[in-house]
Amino acid sequence: MDRIRIVGGSKLNGTIPISGAKNAALPLMIAGLLTDETLILDNVPRLADVAQLQRILGNHGVDIMSAGKRPGDHEYQGQTLHISAANIIDTTAPYELVSKMRASFWVIAPLLARMHEAKVSLPGGCAIGTRPVDLLIMALEKLGAELTIDGGYVIAKAPGGLKGADIDFAKVTVSGTHVALMAATLAKGTTVINNAACEPEIVDVADCLNKMGARISGAGTPTITIEGVAKLNGTRHTVLPDRIETGTYAMAVAMTGGDVQLSGARPELLQSALDVLVEAGATVTPNNDGIRISRNGAGIKPVNVSTAPFPGFPTDLQAQLMALMTTATGSSHITETIFENRFMHVQELARFGARIHLDGETATIDGTAKLRGAPVMATDLRASVSLVIAGLVAEGETMVNRIYHLDRGFERLEEKLSACGATIERISG
Template structure:
């Protein structure tokens, strides 16, 4: 199993190209199931989750090809992917695939909408909480599907097709919004989705669906109006830049010090992160090409932050911020409201010398004068990168184990940081 070794103390200077958003690329790939024409996606990141989803979609009958690199193009530019679901050969997604990647559960909506039936394994729990699918099932039932749970599988049937209806979610859910949206575009009549998630990745998928012939109003708001179509057609769409990756590298620069230009970062997508960094005393400057982050000698100020659905501070940035605040001059408070069990990185940060005390869904982070390198273990995707951020400022050597978590969501992280001066390398098992 690969691991990453970091020798802390180096400042970061240079440029980092922000990749396409994983949380948009995965549902965009799944949207290919909605048409028998070809969907072309540009700026697809090279991630383990993308590779796994290619295999999963292939099992359903999706033919996938990826363009080769042209001479002279950068190795960190995203891929161009062509997905053609001419014929759906299997409407079942088995446990062995869904258990490996939760997002694969989202195939249920497109399969149900296009084929009138789907049988998809329940995803079960995960390292950061149970994340139930009851609201997904509610959406399918509201659209006229008969849904049963049979031996760990969600079995949904709508032999006469789905019918538009009102779907009102009791709380904001990105996954349930994806499920409702990708089902409603092929349902007869109008569907109104209330209390929909407003994350930019939802909007990116909706905009792609519109290019495919869907009629969707209210994109970017909490109420979506969808007029169903009999079929969708081919389209070409570029995956938006990854706001979580941009925020993560911004935290890395804030921790290590230096001056880095995040090329392709969209400031409109990371407003809450910029606000927190500004309060912490980090310099942030929008540019024509992205976002510049710098910290040159000044100490970090403590902050008080609560994770919230977009446009609030994202839960996927909580671990990175916690790592940064271990070096603040004072006490920070970070409250997690989205997922339970998302403080597992606390014990690993403590191995580096962090002083963090938990009280329910809140963490008090007492800034320390120094961190010291140690052997640490990643527990999930975002937790793993928080350990890398801490290692950039730790004295001596830090080794992060189980970096397969990192490969699920960060493209060539060690190369991007290394190009800016970090002493970081991947060690093969």
């Protein structure tokens, strides 16, 4: 099994290109099931989760062609996927495929909308709390689907097709909003989603669906209205840049010091996180090519942060911020309001000498002058990269084990960091 070896102490200087957003690419690929024409997606990141979803879609009879690099392409430019679901040959998504990635459960929405039936395994994926699918099921039932759960599978039928409805989410849910949005595009009549998630990835998917002929308004606000259409067509769409990758590298620069241009990043996608970085002592400069991050000489100041749905501080950057605060001059407080069990990185950060105390959903981090390298183990996708950030400043050698979590969400992480002066390498086997 691969590991990542880091020798800490180097400042980061240079340019890091930001990849396409995983959290937009996955639902965009799934949206390809809604049409019998070809959907072309540009800037798709090369990630384990993307490859796994390609296998899942292939099981339904979807043809996916990945275009190779073209002359003049930058080595970090994402791949182009041509997704053709002209003939859906199977409406079952089996456990052995769905269990590896939660987002693959979302295929239930386009299958139900277009084929009027689906049989999809209950999901697996990250070990972050329960993350139930009850809100997704509620949304589909509101649209007229008949759902039963049998043997670990959700069996869904909509004999006459889905029908527009008002969907009121009791709490903000990104996955529920994606599912309701996709299902409603082909439903008869008007659907209104209330308390919808406002994340940029939702907006990106809605933009693509509108290019395909959907009639969606209000994406990016708590109320989304969808006028159902009879058919969607193919289109071409570029995946927006990954705000979580942007924030992760921004925190790595703030942690190590130095000066890095995050090429292709869009500041409006993560303004709350950038504001926290400025508060912590980093210099953040948006420019025509993205965002420039630097911290030269100034110490890291403590901050108090609570995670919140967009436009608040993202839960997916909580672990990275905690790593940054381990060397702040004073005590910081981070409250996790989105997912339970999302402090699994705390015990691993403690192996570096970090001083972190947990009290329910709040972590208190008492900054320490220095961290020491240690063997550590990745526990989930976002937590694992917090260990890399800590390793970049820790004295001596750090070995990060179980890095398949990293490969699910960060494209060529060690290459991007080493190009900016980090001593980091992947050890295979």
